Amino acid sequence: METKNYKLQIPNHEFQVKSYWLDQIADFDKEVDFPIAIICPGGGFTFHSQREEEPVALRFNSFGMHAVVLEYQLIGNDPVYPTALQELAKTIDWVTNQPASRHIDKKKTILVGFSAGGHVVASYNGVASDTALRQKYQLDQYHGQHAAVILGYPVIDMTIPGSFPNDNKALHQISEDQTLWKAQDLLNQNSKPAFVWQTQTDELVKVVNTIKYVDRMNELNIPVEYHLFGSGIHGLVFGTYVTEKPGKRKYLNSWTSKWIELALNWLQMMKLLD
Template structure:
């Protein structure tokens, strides 16, 4: 495997990518093009959780996928959106322009987002697939599109009382544009298939978020697989010792940890892997 860091820039905002590229296997006797997953970690738009970066990337590597971690714009003196949306569009474009020697299957680009990163991925699955919105937010200049999305305990609707961000000031720090407040409303007939999971007992991002998203996917007739686990806190990542915070057993959940295997099955079922 070849692991490298890259710096890209959009609208005078520099952002970092971390690439985890699979090597070719000589025993195959021929070159293999691998799908690639772009991972957007969580962190409440104030930091990027490393628990949802390399551990997730390496697990997707083990499935036979390249992985790229994208550290998108966080809250600062300017709102997160639309810059974060543009950064994701540029990352997809950047992958499209990688040389053939990288052996990327560019028809199978998957977006995976967790928590706040899930909001970005969900927003892109709407605005990024709508020609009018692509033009409005200046992402129509970029090439490439995802083939599917994976959402883990994602922020979907930021207007739900009691759920993240549950603070009008923070809401406007994320976006002054109401278009980005309810990503379920951005879904359209061009949106991509989705694998979505969350826990019923998530007390930071209420489970109604994912229910709203999957309900809209269903109404539009879009392929979706949804798993609501009966227990578990927000931000479990794998729910195993790999991503457990030291001394905090609440980050262990053997049942919820099955989500990654379910996602693998879904990718194969959708012919996005294998």
């Protein structure tokens, strides 16, 4: 496996992606093109959680997938949006333009988002599949498209009282554009299938977030698989020792750790993974 950091550019802005490229296996009788996961970690739009970066990338590698982590725009002098959407579009474009020698199955690009990164992915799943919105947010200059999304305890609707961000100042720091406050309202007939999971006891992002997204996908008759686990805090990632914060056993949850195997099964069912 080759790991490498790259600097990518959109107009007047530079950002970083981290790649985890699989090698060809010598004892295969032919070369193989691998699907790819583009991962957007959480962090409340104030940092990128490393617990949702390399551990997740390596797990997708173990499924026979390349992986790329996107260090998208955070709260700062400029709003998160629409820059974060443009960064994701550019990352897909960059993957699409990788040489054949990289052995990427570019028709099987899966977007993976956790928490705040889940909002980036969930929003992109609507914006990128709407011609007018692609033009409005300047995504139409980028090529390539995703095939599906995987969302872990995602922020969906940023206007829900008592749920993230639950702060009007932070909301406007994330986006001044109210169109982007509710990812469920961006979905359309051309949006891609989704695998979604959350815990009922999530103290930061209320369960109604995922319910609204899944309900809207059902209304549009888009394939979706949804798992609501009965217990667990926000930010579990795998719920195992790999992603446990040191000494904080509340980050261990053997039941929710099964989501990754369920996602693997779903990808196979959707014919996005052999």
